[in-house]
Amino acid sequence: MTSDVWLPLRADDIDGLPEGLEYRFWDGGQEFPADPADCVFYVVPYMRPPGVAHRPLARMTSVRVVQTLSAGVDHVQSGLGVLHPGVRLCNARGVHEASTAELTLALILASLRGVPGFVRDQDRGEWRSGFHPALADKSVLIVGYGSIGSAVEDRLVPFELARVVRVARSARTTERGPVHPLTDLPALLPEADVVVLTTPLTDATRGLVNADFLARMKDGALLVNVARGPVVDTKALITELESGRITAALDVTDPEPLPREHPLWRAPGVLITPHVGGPTSAFLPRAKRLLAAQLRRFASGEPLDNVVFTTGA
Template sequence: MTATDVWLPISADEIEGLPAPDESGLSYRHWDGGPDFPADPADCVFYVVPYMKGTEVSTRPLAAMTSVQVVQTLTAGIDHVEPGLGSLRAGVRLCNAKGVHEASTAELTLALILASLRGIPRFVEGQRQEEWRGGFYPALADKSVLIVGYGSIGVAIEDRLAPFECARVVRVARSARTAERGEVHALGDLPALLPEADVVILSTPLTEATHHLANAGFLARMKDGALLVNVARGPVVDTKALLAEAESGRIAAALDVTDPEPLPAGHPLWHAPGVLISPHVGGSSSAFLPRAKRLLAGQITRFAAAEPLRNVVLTTR
């Protein structure tokens, strides 16, 4: 019997535009990471990974998915499923959620920058204590901003920086190239670029090359008073090295992601001076679900019609 199951973390009846089962031959199964599988994983041909459920849940059914042809994440990053890819047969396409999270993540990036520079956490605390904490605070205007990780999210961040009259926006990616807005530097150029940046934004995927990219040497090259913003993955930053810099008061940080994550109670990062933390909510906004549903409807429609899929990150060998 030919495998036809599509595993979805969102109920099929909530996704407009999915191919009809009687026309496509596909059967939709709802699984959002619960302890029980909705059907035999061996019958799954298209697996949509549950959103933000971690590596253990994301990879749990993979070894048994002997018929799977597509693994579709609802995240821009794929690091949470990579540990399970070795159990898949050759030819399985892994697709990410490019187009779903750019707006929300870029929006939060700007919110973190503005909140950190303009002293919003200090004002919130002052309001609780009924204290009027006036004075002069840094502005984003006239600052030099360095974006490390110039993929679709990095581009979206620069789109939103445009009205803020930054003195300069510098772009860095894995390799050098010329983008629509100008030069993109390679990662190897970072030592020369870091000392000139007032705000350093990390929006790079987590790979072997970017694990602890922001290490002690990286942070030491940042100028005094600079702000580090991490909307990538927690392990892109060496937490121990960041704590040393933050506790000295030399640099500040705004983090949507941490290492470890979730950040446990009692961890010194919670109370480090100049550190603002949000709980990995860059993509978790009202924009997520409509965009995720449109992505899935489009991808599964293309799959049913044997058309090329979008956002193919790799094909297993």
């Protein structure tokens, strides 16, 4: 029976890995570290194009687990059709919450307080003060209230908000209050000053933020996307930005990377960061803890955490 584990991090750098498995280092390079047919646990290289993650899959005839180091799995799930039934796909829940929530707060504050304009003024040596909105007393709508959405709310708590409204795929109740279903969005959007997107990319959320969604947002509202670019209809967003009715802060775009000549770069009222929500100093310690814990469960036959999809199910 094979026991190869493919890791994009050096096994010697990860504390707590179980014995009895053969650890192979592969971070997406041209050469495979061993025969893919012997791999039983495949950790997808982080921040690589989907084609890299997919390349060994067709030859992984023994694989039982595919583990991502990203919160979203859309870039990997699309390639799992070549695998045998019963392979579990696990995401990196618990790894990116702190970093992504920090960036979300930074994007909100920078956009509301006019920081991009101040930076441009600094480059020109110009001192221009002015009046800008505060986050205090605002209503924030979080669309996609999972672990990242909850972490965003954790960091919003001290800012004296008027309220936080939570939306997820289905309704439920949390210690902080109700979570509304996606079907409630048309009624909730007109009341939100800030709309934060933290939802995974699925068939239900692709293009969720379309012309109708944007039209329902209140005048002067801010849209923040730290989810996936295709959750937003880029053409519809540009139309609204050019009207000056709303503003946006985007860590993800569609397309991505955003081409140099794309009109979204030059749209008024938009702040763009290059998909940097996850890769911070907080990533490696949490990624290593996740991998060690998952592999200990795998080696002992215990149920894995973060299983989001099983092939053939």
